Amino acid sequence: MQIKLSNPIQSDSIVDGEGIRTVVWTQGCVHRCPGCHNPETWSFEEGTIVSVEDVIKQIGSLKHQDGVTFSGGEPMSQVSAVTEIAKFCKKNGLNVWCYTGYTFEELWFISFEYEKLRECMKYIDILVDGRYNEEEKSLDLIFRGSRNQRIINMKASLKKGSPVLVGKYNKKNKQKKEKLFVYE
């Protein structure tokens, strides 16, 4: 299986979710949000094709990472590859965050028709959802660019069938020092 990346795997990020994270940058995005910071990731023709096995090997070789974040681009356009990598992460004690331009509700409804997506959603701990909205941009937000985007606890949301927000990160807040999540 292969995945198309916009950039090499990045380790030691502290801005793409809680803790020290490895970021998988996917290529290709259908949303084309005005003001997007990564318009070079929109094209599905560009980017670098890499085997999922290689991505997993790279992630497995890294030290001192708390988790993996899928960002883009639109990771949900490469659901099978994201699922395989996320499965590996969960088996190896790494939590999984995923940025998407879709809302939770959109993914939830699509997932009834698209079993692979439903499977993928099970391996994501935290979903940062929604298109970037320039009019709702705020520099006070943590881990998201615009106020409409939400930081969602996926396990609780899948159980409930509607988004359960991670309260502290969805407020206009300051960086918190304490650990906010318990991952399973």
Ligand code: SF4
């Ligand atoms: S969803 Fe993200 S990557 Fe895609 S256009 Fe919007 S901000 Fe850019």
